[in-house]
Every structure is written in C-alpha cells, then in structure tokens.
Amino acid sequence: MTELSLPHALEKSSPFALGVTMNNLNDAPVTGSIAIDRDGVALAQRKVTLARGSQRFDFPVHTESAGLVSYGAKFTADHPAQDAYLEDDR
Secondary structure, rough: OEEOOOOOOOOOOOOOEEEEEEEEEEOOOEEEEEEEOOEEEEEEEEEEEEEEEEEEEEEEOOOOOOOOOEEEEEEEEHHHHHHHOOOOOO
C-alpha cells in the first residue's frame, strides 16, 4: 500500500471516497482483499486483483459523527506466497 487518501475536512454527515492506492511489484497479478476500518472497527471489504504497477481503489464512506476519526486499510493476498512485502500491507 502506497497511499490512503481522504479529504482533510468534511461537513458532518458528508459522504466521501476513501482512496487506497496499491502497488504490485510482482510480475503477475495478485488477488486478495482490501479491508478498511474506522477507529479500528471494520467498515468495508472488497475482493481485488492487483495488476503489476499502481492502482487506486475508492471506497464510499459516510459518517454520522463529528470530530477526528482514524481510518486504516489492509490488503490480504489470497495466496500468502504472492505477498512479497508483508510490511506494506497496511
């Protein structure tokens, strides 16, 4: 994972796209799942196929709360042997 992007500030209850940019350094595509969380609580998960190079995946997010919120994302390969760099999955 090379980037997790979201707006710096929002109006309360405004929907937005949480962008997760992944970079596949393997010679072949890698299948797996991207899961996103808000303050450590699972929010969404999507099956993806990462082609070689960089790709961005957008997740629609809507929050009812005000204040600072922490978002995270994690990639999990379907076949762990294809995940050459475990340290950059989150």
